[in-house]
Amino acid sequence: MKRWIIVCIYAGLLSGPAFADSGKAVYEKTCFACHGSGLLNAPKFGDKAAWAARIAQGKQTLYDHADNGFNSMPAHGGNDDLSGKDVQAAVDYMVQQADDHLAKK
Numbered sequence: 001m002k003r004w005i006i007v008c009i010y011a012g013l014l015s016g017p018a019f020a021d022s023g024k025a026v027y028e029k030t031c032f033a034c035h036g037s038g039l040l041n042a043p044k045f046g047d048k049a050a051w052a053a054r055i056a057q058g059k060q061t062l063y064d065h066a067d068n069g070f071n072s073m074p075a076h077g078g079n080d081d082l083s084g085k086d087v088q089a090a091v092d093y094m095v096q097q098a099d100d101h102l103a104k105k
């Protein structure tokens with residue numbers, strides 16, 4: 001529960017009230033397929049070790065890779081219906097979860 005409150009506050013600060021919902025919704029609809037389980041060696045949701053080196057590349061690189069694809073990571077997670085903004089919101093959501101995990105250890 002506490003985690004969700006933190007997510008909402010963090011997301012709200014970044015880009016307005018609708019943001020947290022959309023990042024989470026996009027993740028659950030599209031990204032979860034691989035990032036929920038680590039399929040194809042995708043960095044797993046909330047796995048701080050898997051995300052640390054990726055986060056260190058900088059947010060812009062993560063956005064680019066999610067937008068354009070990166071190795072087995074398909075552009076837009078393979079979902080052409082998503083806008084660039086949707087994809088970025090999902091990246092923010094996953095990164096925030098990995099960071100939150102990190103803060104708790």
Ligand code: HEC
Nearest residue numbers: 031034040041042054062065066071072073076077090091
């Ligand atoms: C078909 C499986 C699959 C789906 C669906 C998927 N990903 Fe990925 N993703 C991967 C894999 C595999 C990697 C690891 C690529 C590598 O490092 O070689 C990855 C890596 C990433 C990275 C890290 C890139 C980097 O520079 O290290 C981000 C960010 C990311 N995905 C975002 C997303 C987002 C956002 C979505 C949903 C819109 C999504 N992914 C959906 C498979 C997927």
